Amino acid sequence: MKVVVIGGTGLIGSHLVGKLDADGHDAVAAAPSTGVNTLTGEGLAEVLEGASVVVDVSNSPSFEDEAVMDFFRASTANLLKAEADAGVQHHVALSVVGTERLQGSGYFRAKQAQEELIKASGMPYSIVHATQFFEFAKGLADGVTDGDTVRLPAGKIRPIVSDDVAAAVGRTAVGSPVNGVVEVAGPETFELEEFIRMGLAAKNDTRKIVTDPKATYWGAELQDATLLPGPDAHIAETRFSDWLAQQ
Incomplete structure (x- = not known):
């Protein structure tokens, strides 16, 4: 089966291409660096020729509100049209657990627009909602750092390692379209502050971490369970402490 992975050279995409290849599929990494640009349409017709499945794990190069909305709208529209022209049978997109509950954030409004x-x-489709990645603990902290203090909203999170996300996306890609959303999350639930504290401590990062009632999550207010998956989510096995110990 030919599977084209849009964003196939990135964190999730490179893992996914490797897993699909190992399982005997013809996985093709598509990105601007390989001559495929979903914003302009360059290379799309050629790379989609003979493809059965397209997996979109790409991300906007800018998280500014207008730029990220423009990216997901244009990229997704171009991709879906090219897929229809090529006879692709299954569109898979990676999105985020809680997207519909995070609409105070320009980024998540753009992800919601992509899903819509x-x-x-x-097009027959499957959308995979994943929780926050282990690898992004520091980046999340950097985005809410004030001086030497990390100011986080209160809330729970069930983070997951990127390799387990790639595995879940791969299973979805080679299965039948669900024409809906499937969720994947890590095995442990943390307070957001605890997750960030563990991630920074592993890097000997001494920033002070506080829960601030005025803080937001990428611009969106959080409730306690905003970032948590539902009861039918697939639960991956890799624990955060085990992953940290291997870094």
Whole structure:
């Protein structure tokens, strides 16, 4: 089966291409560096020729509100049209657990717009919602750092390692379209402050971490369970402490 992975040279995409290849599929990494640009349409017709499945794990190069919305709208529209022209049978997109509950954030409004375009396209599809990645603990902290203090909102999180996300996306890609959302999360639930504290401590990062009632999550207010998956989520096995110990 030919599977084209949009964003196939990135963190999730490179893991995914390797897993699909190991399972005997013809996985093709598509990105601007390989001559495929979903914003302009360059290379799409050529790379999609003969493809059965397209997996979109790409991300916007800018998280500024207008730029990220423009990216996901244009990229997704171009991709869906090219897939229809090429006879692709399954569109898979990676998104985020809680997207519909995080609409105070420009980034998550853009992800919601992406999902709505997919659902309205008529293309058989599956959307994989994943929780926050282990690898992004520091980046999340950097985004809410004030001086030497990390100011976090209160809330729970069930983070997951990127390799387990790639595995879940791969299983979805080679299965039948669900025409809906599947969720994947890590095995442990943390307070957001605890997750960030563990991640920074492993890097000997001495920033002070506080829970601030005025703090937001990428611009969105959190409730206690905003970032948590539902009861039917697939639960991966890798524990955060075990992953940290291997870094």
